[in-house]
Every structure is written in C-alpha cells, then in structure tokens.
Amino acid sequence: MKNDLTFKKTIVVGAGAMGIGIAQVLSQAGATVFLYDIDLAGVKKALEKLEKVMERLVVKGRLERPESREILKRITPIEALEKAEGAQVVIEAISENIELKRDLFQRLEDLLPADTIFATNTSSLSIASLAKGLNHPERLIGIHFFNPAALMPLVEIIPSMATGPEIVSGCKSWLTQMGKSPVVAKDSPGFIVNRVARAFYGEAMNIYEEGIASPDTIDWAMTSIGKFKMGPFLLMDFIGQDINYSVSESVWTQFYFEPRFRPNISQKRLVEQGWLGRKTGRGFYTYEKGSAVSNPIKDEALGNSILERILALLINEALSALGDRLCTLEDLETAMVKGVNYPIGLIEWAKKIGPDKILQILKDLLDHTGDGRYRPTALLKDWVTKGKLEIK
Ligand SMILES: NC(=O)c1ccc[n+]([C@@H]2O[C@H](COP(=O)([O-])OP(=O)(O)OC[C@H]3O[C@@H](n4cnc5c(N)ncnc54)[C@H](O)[C@@H]3O)[C@@H](O)[C@H]2O)c1
Structure with missing residues (x-):
C-alpha cells in the first residue's frame, strides 16, 4: 500500500467497464475514490462485480481479506457530483460521446476549483476538442487506460496543446507510483497503441x-x-x-x-x-x-x-x-x-x-x-x- 500518492482524493465519473477498473486501480494504490454515474443502479452493479473480483483475489491468495475490505471501503458511490468536494483529480470514463463529455467537464468547472485536474479516458476523441470552451483548458489531460485497467500496466498520457507541463509530469509520477507504465503521446488520432x-x-x-x-x-x-x-x-x-x-x-x-x-x-x-x-x-x-x-x-x-x-x-x-x-x-x-x-x-x-x-x-x-x-x-x-x- 502506498501512502505517498500525489493525488489522494479522486473522482471517477462513469462506472462502466473502464470506470470501475480505474476506481479499483486508484483505490488499490491507497487513494479515496468518489464514483459517479448517471445510472445509479449501474454503479451498484459495478461495485457488486468489483466485490466478486476482490473475493477471487482473496481466494487465490493474491490479496489479504482486510486489505480487500479497505479497497472497497475507499470507493464511495455518490449520487451527485456536488458531493465530490475536495477531489484533486477527476477521471472521466463516460460513454464515448463528445457532447456528453464536454457537458460534464463544463459542469465540473463550476463545481471544482481551478487546480483540480480533469483527465479523460477517451479512446478516439481529441483532447483539444474536449478542452474547447473550458475556462482552464490547461488542467485537462488524456489519461488513457487499457482494458482491463487493473491488469494492463500501460497508460497513455496525452496532453493537449493547452495542457500545463506540470500537469503532465504530475500525472506521470502519480501513475508510476501506482505501479503503472505511463507513456506520453501527442494528441493525434489513436494516440500510440490504437x-x-x-x-x-x-x-x-x-x-x-x-x-x-x-x-x-x-x-x-x-x-x-x-x-x-x-x-x-x-x-x-x-x-x-x-x-x-x-x-x-x-x-x-x-x-x-x-x-x-x-x-x-x-x-x-x-x-x-x-x-x-x-x-x-x-x-x-x-x-x-x-x-x-x-x-x-x-x-x-x-x-x-x-x-x-x-x-x-x-x-x-x-x-x-x-x-x-x-x-x-x-x-x-x-x-x-x-x-x-x-x-x-x-x-x-x-x-x-x-x-x-x-x-x-x-x-x-x-x-x-x-x-x-x-x-x-x-x-x-x-x-x-x-x-x-x-x-x-
Ligand atoms: N472499453 C474499452 O476497452 C476502453 C478502453 C480504453 C478507453 N475506453 C474509453 O473509456 C470510456 C468509457 O468506456 P466504457 O467501455 O467503460 O463504456 P461503458 O459504456 O461500459 O460505460 C460508460 C458509463 O458512463 C455512464 N455515463 C454516460 N453518460 C454519463 C454522464 N453524463 N455522467 C455520468 N455517467 C455517464 C454510463 O451510464 C455507463 O455506465 C470511453 O470514452 C471509451 O472510449 C474504453
């Protein structure tokens, strides 16, 4: 368990295939995770699935039961984004739709201070297109996990033209602390792997x-x-x-x-x-x-x-x-x-x-x-x- 994480308080938005995996990664590394999805029943289902994943890890001897409980306890489902006060970083993993993602980031700008980092897990949209219209586009960055997020070590970090260099280096060291292998790619179609x-x-x-x-x-x-x-x-x-x-x-x-x-x-x-x-x-x-x-x-x-x-x-x-x-x-x-x-x-x-x-x-x-x-x-x-x- 790591206690020296750069970002200890996080929000994951979207509890689908990627969101729940990302929440697991963050929590396993010791961060507090608020988990939000427009589909409340979907969050419940996602957490039940994660419980089963944790149970399998315990049965296989890869995780101690108390630790698995702690990991689950650090993930708090929230029914409104307003409840995510104090989060240092948001990871967006909602459906691949530019309007939905833009709306979400613009709403988050009204709720969170200017130094909260906004990360998107998009696979195909440009980071520039999501930064458009933000008051603080320098805070937005692509953090692209691979499926399943808990198992795949690679994470692509994609700054837009406007992303602050300190955000790139901060995210890189944070992901490395979590045991991931981050690489940095230009904001270009498909990034590196795709x-x-x-x-x-x-x-x-x-x-x-x-x-x-x-x-x-x-x-x-x-x-x-x-x-x-x-x-x-x-x-x-x-x-x-x-x-x-x-x-x-x-x-x-x-x-x-x-x-x-x-x-x-x-x-x-x-x-x-x-x-x-x-x-x-x-x-x-x-x-x-x-x-x-x-x-x-x-x-x-x-x-x-x-x-x-x-x-x-x-x-x-x-x-x-x-x-x-x-x-x-x-x-x-x-x-x-x-x-x-x-x-x-x-x-x-x-x-x-x-x-x-x-x-x-x-x-x-x-x-x-x-x-x-x-x-x-x-x-x-x-x-x-x-x-x-x-x-x-
Ligand atoms: N599936 C993959 O292999 C993979 C890999 C890397 C990146 N991605 C990217 O990750 C993102 C999520 O993909 P996924 O496969 O997990 O999708 P998914 O369909 O499994 O999950 C998306 C979730 O977002 C929720 N959602 C939709 N609109 C929302 C909103 N406005 N606010 C809150 N929640 C909302 C949905 O209810 C759903 O639970 C996409 O951008 C996708 O391109 C996917």
Missing part, C-alpha cells in the same frame, strides 16, 4: 481477403512463429468486431482517409451481419462450447511469409509514428509491449529482421498492388540509406 496496432488487424485481413490464408492459419503463424499472445482474428473476435471496426474507421477518418488505415470490408460485413465475435458466438471464428474452432494449415514457409508481411506493416507504422514525433522511441516500445502484449518492441524487432529487408517487403507489395498503404515511410528509407536510425 494507431500502430491497426496494421496488425488490417494486414491480417488483407492477407485473408486476398485468399492467401484463412484466419486460423494467419493466427497460427502469428502465435506459433511470431510469439504473439493472440492472433489478430481471435483478438478481434475477443474485442468485438463492432468495437474494433469503429476504432479503425475513426482512425482512418481522422487521418483524412490515409490508405494505411483503410478499414476492411470483411470486417464491416461481420458487423452488419451481427457476427460480433465471442460475445455473439460467431465472428471470424465459430465457437463450440466457448472455444474457437481452428484447423490451421501449419506450413512454415507460408507462416513465415505471413508473419513478415504483418511485421513489415507494423514496423512501418511504428516508424511513421516516430517520424510524426508522436512519442519517444522508448515510449513507443513500452506502449506496444505493455499495452497489447507484443513479444518485443517493434523497433527492436526491426533491428533483428533488418530494415533493408522490411523496406524490400514493402516495396514489393507496393509495386505489386499499387496500394498506397504499402508506401515505406521516410524514416525507414533513411534508416536503410544512412545505415542507422536517426530520429530528430
């Missing part, structure tokens, strides 16, 4: 749509040869095809229809059909007794070519992000390993494969298809020409 990981899903679906291999074969290549924890198709089924598709569409639209982010028709059809993955019992896979039916073709040569092609796209995107000064190289590597469990960082992987080989794969694909999504990024070309990776 941008770079698009290639993992997109290129896997291209390979499938071109008839080169089936989803289970592609997943086999990525997990057995590539050592990814989950293949792209099983992961999309797990996340939900609707959620994954809407992130892809949002990133693509926000990047002005950049071909690298173009969504896939095969996924759109699944969404239209209502085959959303595990939660509906069918997605790219069919499920029997809760398990995906899988009969991959275990052909090493085919598997290697699939892995190399997807990695080339991932590495190109990682380098494109670095070229855009989205984040530091170190934060990029941390983000993909700690946020989506990649076996190693993408730049480390690029060094292993060799940038010249990656450039050749992309050039061949561009030449063959004419599709702009395969354009090698400037940083990759410079890396090959100069013989070293230089990030200005």
Whole structure:
C-alpha cells in the first residue's frame, strides 16, 4: 500500500467497464475514490462485480481479506457530483460521446476549483476538442487506460496543446507510483497503441481477403512463429468486431482517409451481419462450447511469409509514428509491449529482421498492388540509406 500518492482524493465519473477498473486501480494504490454515474443502479452493479473480483483475489491468495475490505471501503458511490468536494483529480470514463463529455467537464468547472485536474479516458476523441470552451483548458489531460485497467500496466498520457507541463509530469509520477507504465503521446488520432496496432488487424485481413490464408492459419503463424499472445482474428473476435471496426474507421477518418488505415470490408460485413465475435458466438471464428474452432494449415514457409508481411506493416507504422514525433522511441516500445502484449518492441524487432529487408517487403507489395498503404515511410528509407536510425 502506498501512502505517498500525489493525488489522494479522486473522482471517477462513469462506472462502466473502464470506470470501475480505474476506481479499483486508484483505490488499490491507497487513494479515496468518489464514483459517479448517471445510472445509479449501474454503479451498484459495478461495485457488486468489483466485490466478486476482490473475493477471487482473496481466494487465490493474491490479496489479504482486510486489505480487500479497505479497497472497497475507499470507493464511495455518490449520487451527485456536488458531493465530490475536495477531489484533486477527476477521471472521466463516460460513454464515448463528445457532447456528453464536454457537458460534464463544463459542469465540473463550476463545481471544482481551478487546480483540480480533469483527465479523460477517451479512446478516439481529441483532447483539444474536449478542452474547447473550458475556462482552464490547461488542467485537462488524456489519461488513457487499457482494458482491463487493473491488469494492463500501460497508460497513455496525452496532453493537449493547452495542457500545463506540470500537469503532465504530475500525472506521470502519480501513475508510476501506482505501479503503472505511463507513456506520453501527442494528441493525434489513436494516440500510440490504437494507431500502430491497426496494421496488425488490417494486414491480417488483407492477407485473408486476398485468399492467401484463412484466419486460423494467419493466427497460427502469428502465435506459433511470431510469439504473439493472440492472433489478430481471435483478438478481434475477443474485442468485438463492432468495437474494433469503429476504432479503425475513426482512425482512418481522422487521418483524412490515409490508405494505411483503410478499414476492411470483411470486417464491416461481420458487423452488419451481427457476427460480433465471442460475445455473439460467431465472428471470424465459430465457437463450440466457448472455444474457437481452428484447423490451421501449419506450413512454415507460408507462416513465415505471413508473419513478415504483418511485421513489415507494423514496423512501418511504428516508424511513421516516430517520424510524426508522436512519442519517444522508448515510449513507443513500452506502449506496444505493455499495452497489447507484443513479444518485443517493434523497433527492436526491426533491428533483428533488418530494415533493408522490411523496406524490400514493402516495396514489393507496393509495386505489386499499387496500394498506397504499402508506401515505406521516410524514416525507414533513411534508416536503410544512412545505415542507422536517426530520429530528430
Ligand atoms: N472499453 C474499452 O476497452 C476502453 C478502453 C480504453 C478507453 N475506453 C474509453 O473509456 C470510456 C468509457 O468506456 P466504457 O467501455 O467503460 O463504456 P461503458 O459504456 O461500459 O460505460 C460508460 C458509463 O458512463 C455512464 N455515463 C454516460 N453518460 C454519463 C454522464 N453524463 N455522467 C455520468 N455517467 C455517464 C454510463 O451510464 C455507463 O455506465 C470511453 O470514452 C471509451 O472510449 C474504453
């Protein structure tokens, strides 16, 4: 238990999947948490769920019972935001709707002093768009947790153009004290993970749509040869095809229809059909007794070519992000390993494969298809020409 937290008194607004997880993280670290949701019954349900999570941790011996009681006791449901007096930081985890979020922050400005930090857990809205209209936009920052918040170490910190630098450093040290691995990203579509990981899903679906291999074969290549924890198709089924598709569409639209982010028709059809993955019992896979039916073709040569092609796209995107000064190289590597469990960082992987080989794969694909999504990024070309990776 840590007692030296930067922010000891907090409010979490929104007690959905993310909000309750974030409340758990804060309380486990020793902070007091006010929990507010417009749906009062929803808060009750969320707390009951958390009680069960705590009980499981106690049964597994990962937590002492008195400590689990303390964690639950530090979370106080409130039926009005006015009750959150004295909170030093608000974490907003309400539905992904710009009007709702703006209204909430503007209301909070009337209730809380100018030095209370406002953090948003938004996945797809710009922090700038939420800062608009605030009297104190310097207090607003993106603090993007990953699902499940209690288990995933990565947190992306996203300052807007107006965010005060001391707020960035304060949040970074606070999250580190809580045992998280914070990285700082520019206020750019998809931030780090939801941008770079698009290639993992997109290129896997291209390979499938071109008839080169089936989803289970592609997943086999990525997990057995590539050592990814989950293949792209099983992961999309797990996340939900609707959620994954809407992130892809949002990133693509926000990047002005950049071909690298173009969504896939095969996924759109699944969404239209209502085959959303595990939660509906069918997605790219069919499920029997809760398990995906899988009969991959275990052909090493085919598997290697699939892995190399997807990695080339991932590495190109990682380098494109670095070229855009989205984040530091170190934060990029941390983000993909700690946020989506990649076996190693993408730049480390690029060094292993060799940038010249990656450039050749992309050039061949561009030449063959004419599709702009395969354009090698400037940083990759410079890396090959100069013989070293230089990030200005
Ligand atoms: N689910 C994920 O994997 C994930 C991951 C990272 C970030 N996010 C982001 O976190 C946020 C929440 O996502 P979620 O999956 O927990 O959503 P959710 O639908 O599970 O929960 C949203 C909650 O907000 C409440 N709510 C809506 N409007 C409100 C208001 N005006 N005031 C108070 N409460 C209100 C709803 O009643 C609901 O309980 C979104 O911005 C989402 O983009 C989600």
